[in-house]
Amino acid sequence: MRHTRILDLLNSTKTLQEVNVKGWVRTFRNNQFIALNDGSTIHNIQCVVDFENTADETLKRITTGAAVSVTGALVESQGAGQKYEVQVVKLEILGDSDAEKFPIQPKNKPSLDFLRENAHLRVRTNMFGAIMRVRSVLSYAVHSYFQEKGFVYVNTPIITGSDAEGAGEMFKVTALPFDNTPRTEDGNVNYKEDFFGKETNLTVSGQLEGETFAMALGQIYTFGPTFRAENSNTSRHLAEFWMIEPEVAFNDLTDNMDLAEDFIQYVIKYTIDKCPDDLKFLESRLLDEEKSKPQAERSEMALLEKLNFVLENNFKRVSYTEAIDILRDCPPNKKKKFNYIINEWGADLQSEHERYLVEKHFKCPVILFDYPANIKAFYMRLNEDGKTVRAMDILFPGIGEIVGGSQREERFDVLVEKMKALGIDEEELWWYLDTRRFGSAVHSGFGLGFERLVLFVTGMTNIRDVIPFPRTPMNAEF
């Protein structure tokens, strides 16, 4: 008979005479009670083995991590905490798991570091099962939001011949050998002999290509991997991460803020609705973790409270200029507690400043906008004041920057002048400039780092724990 998923058995409306379940043993107690999990839910189903009529040889093989197939009746459970259990009639060991060797032993309480080194097995724990299910549902919420609104999903290129954006250090992509590398007459690497006939890199953003599609299809979004070859060994940075980049023709910066806020609230609400059990588990995990911290460092809100807070409160919209005024006069600045003291308008904000604004001053998500032109990218629209651009960053408690976006400079002449001033090659970006040459219009977009969103929703604190196989400096195992 075909096996039934544990999720479906636990949601059954009635007992059943015969069912088959397949999964992995989480624990085996008293030579009798198997807690079996198949990944369909955080909950295990209890399978009660008739140990008196089961061969010792078989009982010994029911170890943590073993794959088993169990056939029997789905009956109401005598024990607390579960509605149903399976009374085992037939048990088959599908794959053994040597208890001495299986690295993921619940009783050992493996550290997050150890689990990262075993990223292929950590997903067999409750914690990572929950994280990865939540991540998956969040992904789908992203697609659902945009598709329901008629946005077109665009797969912008991963390998890019354009390195002009300056969003960060790039990885080189090449098929050339390091030995006997083809050279031009003057001794440079001859990229004409490389696979693409030119120098290519891994994309840092699909925005520029996305803009060209928005200027044809109206509303588009990307959702794909992006890369940074930056030696940032922090709990918030990955060398390979997934980014969501909507771009909308005819949207100005206010429309852009409205879109970002509505989008974030939608995907969080969607996930709360779809993943109540996983989020409940992650909430209690976070509470446990925080018990080891000093009172002052603990979150003021539990996980679900924090998520609901984001749904129920508008994001505070604050201009960069207002933010500088607040920061200049705030106690940590006056007492020189910040590493970077804010003295003047024009300073680039560091994460300590962002955290102060979000966590101490406003105590809610904040949208900062209208930044000084010279600390932002070339494609952002210059305001009438001639010194600020229509940029926006969304800052989240505990996460920092989760969104960066802007209204784009739609005026050909202004854009070209800016590129010249920054030494950006117009020839290289001929196709980008075409969007301003032919039928240009106001348009806006933003980028949201997906893993930062997953961090926020799961209450995890290290970004390496919310992506299946993290890539960071000196680490590309698997």
Place this chain on the structure above:
Amino acid sequence: MRHTRILDLLNSTKTLQEVNVKGWVRTFRNNQFIALNDGSTIHNIQCVVDFENTADETLKRITTGAAVSVTGALVESQGAGQKYEVQVVKLEILGDSDAEKFPIQPKNKPSLDFLRENAHLRVRTNMFGAIMRVRSVLSYAVHSYFQEKGFVYVNTPIITGSDAEGAGEMFKVTALPFDNTPRTEDGNVNYKEDFFGKETNLTVSGQLEGETFAMALGQIYTFGPTFRAENSNTSRHLAEFWMIEPEVAFNDLTDNMDLAEDFIQYVIKYTIDKCPDDLKFLESRLLDEEKSKPQAERSEMALLEKLNFVLENNFKRVSYTEAIDILRDCPPNKKKKFNYIINEWGADLQSEHERYLVEKHFKCPVILFDYPANIKAFYMRLNEDGKTVRAMDILFPGIGEIVGGSQREERFDVLVEKMKALGIDEEELWWYLDTRRFGSAVHSGFGLGFERLVLFVTGMTNIRDVIPFPRTPMNAEF
């Protein structure tokens, strides 16, 4: 006032006193009729300009490609072919488009080659607007299918330290310089000094990592970019393409075939339902294209007929051995019309053979299974006969192979022996082997090349026309 999408105006249930539309001019006839498109639909809205009361200076700027904002009444159209039109009260040119310079002039009938070189603008044509909307809806159908069934979406790594799979030539990813490359004492490149401390490549498949997640979460799928550094300049190959790879614990090869067939039928049906107008346009485009072909080379079915045929007919399941018997005795083999004559069991099938089976013999999608072990990958499950493996390929008319999959070898000893025979490093794949060390079980999966699916559904014939910015040998523009 806020502008309304053209799709919503054309679907309006009533006339409206005042509306605002923004979009790009497709054509401007008789100094009076603007065909305006905003990418929300293939249909243009006709905007009727009161030319007697509009400045000549403005009328001259209403050119193909220009972005305009139009305000006026939505009224019933006098002309044929449209329900509503806009009687323009106010017209604003948002962005000019110099008619002498704008490359996409409908009257010039630009070639597909020319449009590929202008991938950033081709999406402003009806054809590419339709293709990209259909592609987007197909993507969403993929996610919907798996999410509704409780599959977990897994983002397997793009940069991979594992090069053992042998699915194809890989691109190197590096942050090392070609000049003064760090070397070890014996003169080799010292990858310990590279960003990840080891040699890394762009992934050719997320399958192996996907398997580790399936063996924890039960049912997973990937949908992400994959890469081949192969010098294949054909209409069916890309260096960068998107792949869908579901993997399911406890599924055998029959379950795998059932899943693939059900999945393909679902996403095609979903797209037929959601994109009737775009598909109708693409169907007539294909008919036009085929008019220039000799009768014998034309499709027997129109596009929608072909899509419905796939929905209404089961895929024919044929073992490799049966296929060889058919091919050996078929007229083109006997008359030596094939480039590769089929003489013996064990021959690898070429696309000419696959096309014969699908297009001439069975005239429907075909699933070939149980291939000779030595022409398939190391991880496929060996049959009891000791010479075939539980592989399957799905072949589509006009496309060839669209799916490749298998039941995986779940037996540790058999897998290790196979790897040894092929010289695949066990150390390198320690984590993959762990899935067989700890709680192994029968499991299966497949990979579907997304662009080949888009080709099939849109009726396009060159794969470069169904991805926004194609990457092929000597081509990574944009």
